[in-house]
Amino acid sequence: MDQMKHIPVLYNEVLELLQPRPGGQYIDGTLGGGGHTKGLLEASAPDGRVLVFDRDAEAIEYAQKRLLTYGERVVFVNASYSTMSEMAAENGFTSVEGVLLDLGLSSRQLADAKRGFAFSLEGPLDMRFDTSTENTAAELINTSNEAELVEIFRRYGEVKQSSRIARLIVANRPFHSTTELAEIIAQDVRRGRIHPATQVFQALRIAVNNELAELERGIEAAVNVLEPGGRLAVIAFHSLEDRIVKNRFRELSKECVCPPEQPICTCDAQPTVKRITHRVVKATDEEVTQNPRSRSARLRVVEKL
Ligand SMILES: C[S@@+](CC[C@H](N)C(=O)[O-])C[C@H]1O[C@@H](n2cnc3c(N)ncnc32)[C@H](O)[C@@H]1O
Numbered sequence: 001m002d003q004m005k006h007i008p009v010l011y012n013e014v015l016e017l018l019q020p021r022p023g024g025q026y027i028d029g030t031l032g033g034g035g036h037t038k039g040l041l042e043a044s045a046p047d048g049r050v051l052v053f054d055r056d057a058e059a060i061e062y063a064q065k066r067l068l069t070y071g072e073r074v075v076f077v078n079a080s081y082s083t084m085s086e087m088a089a090e091n092g093f094t095s096v097e098g099v100l101l102d103l104g105l106s107s108r109q110l111a112d113a114k115r116g117f118a119f120s121l122e123g124p125l126d127m128r129f130d131t132s133t134e135n136t137a138a139e140l141i142n143t144s145n146e147a148e149l150v151e152i153f154r155r156y157g158e159v160k161q162s163s164r165i166a167r168l169i170v171a172n173r174p175f176h177s178t179t180e181l182a183e184i185i186a187q188d189v190r191r192g193r194i195h196p197a198t199q200v201f202q203a204l205r206i207a208v209n210n211e212l213a214e215l216e217r218g219i220e221a222a223v224n225v226l227e228p229g230g231r232l233a234v235i236a237f238h239s240l241e242d243r244i245v246k247n248r249f250r251e252l253s254k255e256c257v258c259p260p261e262q263p264i265c266t267c268d269a270q271p272t273v274k275r276i277t278h279r280v281v282k283a284t285d286e287e288v289t290q291n292p293r294s295r296s297a298r299l300r301v302v303e304k305l
Contacts, residue, residue, distance in 0.1 A: 006107040008035030009294040010235060013281050017301045018098035018231050020044040027088065027099045027225065028052045029081030029218060032106035034063035040098070041070045050074050051093050053081040055130040055209075059106065080130075082217035088225045097230045099222040103215065104237045105129070105205070107293065117205060119182035119197040125175060127201075127208045137204045141181065142174045156212070156240065157203030161189050165200060202238065215241060219248050223272055226304040231276060233301045242280070242298045249275055249302050273302035 008014075014036060020026055020043040028037045031054040040050050052074060054060050060078045067074050075091050077083070081101060088096060109129075110117050116126035116137060125138035144152070149166035153159040168188050175181045182197040189196040206212060222232045236242035251257070252273045256265045281301075283294035 004108045004111050006033035006035060007291045007293070008033075008039070009102070009287070009291065009297045010281065010283060010299050011036065011039060013299055014100060014102075014233055014235070015039050015043055017276060017281075017299075018100065018233055020048060020098060022046060022048055024048045024097045025093045025095055026050045027081075027084055027093065027096055027222070029084060029099060029101045029222070030054065030103065031063050031076070032059055032102065033108055034066050036100055036102060037063065037067060037074065040100070041067070041073055048073065049093070051077065051084070051088060051091055051096075053077045053079060053084065053087070055080050056109065057131070059108070062108070080214060080218075082214050082221055084218070084221045085225050093225075095227045096225050097227065099226060099230070099232045100235075101215070101218055101222070101233070102235045103211075103241050113178075116178050117201070119178050119195065119201050122177055122179045125178055125181060125204075127205045129209050135208060137208050138174075138176055140204060140207060141169060146170045152207045153200060153203045155203070156206035157199035158240070159199045159203060161196070165189060165196075206240070212240060212244060215244050216248070219245070219252075223252060223302075223304060228304050231301055231303045232273070233299060236298045236300075237296050242300075245298075245300050246280075249273065249300055253302060271305060273304055276301040276303050 020040050022044055024044050026040045028040060028050055031037055031052040037050055037052050057078050060076050064076055077087050105117055109115050113121040113123035116123045125136060125141060127137040146166045149169060150162045153162035153165060165185060168184060172184050185197045185200055226232060234245045236245050253271050253275050255271050256267055257269050258265050258267045277300050281299040283297055287294045
């Protein structure tokens with residue numbers, strides 16, 4: 001199989017839940033290889049439009065070629081999805097009926113050694129989605145103090161041996177390549193079911209790209225840009241992301257946030273969305289067999305009121 005090819009996860013479920021229709025306007029906040037965007041364009045043919053975002057210029061370039069036949073029905077923006085309110089207004093997307101955020105990184109990015117996302121491929125410690133920004137993973141690893149590293153590993157990787165790994169890194173740095181870092185971690189840290197560098201690399205990637213804050217802003221922007229009845233679908237790949245999606249959707253759909261023991265509501269909270277998926281949607285066994293990456297995917301959908 002082509003390692004660079006990204007297979008969109010929960011493809012049928014996303015389309016069933018976003019219900020694209022001819023003439024509708026949609027936003028794909030995480031273009032990647034363009035798989036979901038293609039689905040939105042097909043389902044909204046002949047005149048539906050899709051505004052797409054990716055922070056990665058290479059992803060935009062690749063998908064532009066792939067989606068060439070759709071012409072002006074697809075508008076490309078090389079920026080974060082958190083800018084979607086402004087960009088939607090700028091590009092005439094004034095009645096958006098569906099937004100998709102398919103989080104994390106694509107198979108193309110993971111398989112490209114020079115991007116530094118994979119600990120098993122020799123490459124620079126980069127990990128930036130947007131390579132025009134300043135801070136790479138190498139800078140983070142080589143300049144943060146021990147306490148800052150512990151915090152990054154704990155908060156973004158839920159790494160059990162955060163202190164031990166941070167101490168090891170500080171004692172052996174500078175690090176320049178992915179495999180150098182992975183090897184030192186593997187040498188010292190007890191092996192469990194997964195390679196001990198897995199969560200460290202996840203933590204570094206999240207920190208380098210400020211992913212959790214982006215997600216909070218992205219949900220806010222999406223709810224803001226949707227017209228009533230429009231839907232937001234978010235696919236998370238690990239518990240930190242999914243927790244944010246679940247909690248934010250719960251808060252946005254709640255009528256009252258007063259403590260349950262309080263007899264009268266004083267918060268005046270108004271729900272802005274209703275939940276469409278009451279239980280998280282996961283890939284079927286068949287999809288997991290065909291695309292192991294889908295194993296950890298968690299889809300949640302809300303509808304703007
Ligand atoms: C899992 S892939 C999306 C795959 C896509 N749905 C497909 O079918 O090919 C996630 C993509 O989102 C991009 N990305 C991550 N964070 C982003 C952000 N805050 N704004 C825009 N794009 C982002 C990554 O660069 C990556 O290309």
